[in-house]
């Protein structure tokens with residue numbers, strides 16, 4: 543798939559619409575080559591990925607469900623069941639972990655998070671361009687101490703994304719996106735850059 547087409551047609555597909563198959567090992571490696579190709583100020587590589595497949599998916603689902611119960615004891619059984627089942631629905635869950643050094647002498651924290659997010663977006667585009675689909679989720683599990691501990695994350699590590707990956711079993715409507723005119727303007731005139739010279 544051509545790059546521009548991949549960028550413009552990628553969309554979030556929820557776990558309930560995803561299923562097997564997942565990627566083969568060679569393609570999987572290629573996806574992480576794509577992730578590692580993202581811009582990264584100071585080349586700190588402020589991210590790593592944990593891949594959850596097979597039996598481990600159920601353990602992850604249990605962790606997510608426990609995290610929800612701890613954060614929201616009033617969560618309904620349906621909500622808990624959804625968190626528990628989500629990882630099992632897909633062949634592959636990729637946990638995107640940002641490794642932030644808040645005291646770095648040159649690269650501020652926000653830039654490290656931006657670099658990690660850029661790596662995730664490269665990964666999502668690679669997934670889509672190779673015929674698979676994904677959802678970037680966060681929610682309660684991403685901010686849970688129980689999940690952090692269960693995954694063995696370090697002190698300065700943050701779970702930036704829970705990426706559910708698989709093959710789309712149903713189509714997903716395109717979400718609304720901002721018009722180019724709403725997000726890009728000439729400075730200082732404030733005109734539309736691609737019209738009448740801005």
Ligand SMILES: Cc1cc2nc3c(=O)[nH]c(=O)nc-3n(C[C@H](O)[C@H](O)[C@H](O)COP(=O)(O)O)c2cc1C
Nearest residue numbers: 552553554555677678679680681682702703716717
């Ligand atoms: C940092 C981040 C966290 C997200 N967390 C969630 C989430 O917890 N639940 C969810 O439904 N979507 C989540 N999303 C996905 C967005 O909702 C989705 O990208 C948006 O609706 C646009 O749809 P699209 O990806 O199809 O363009 C997250 C996206 C980002 C960038």
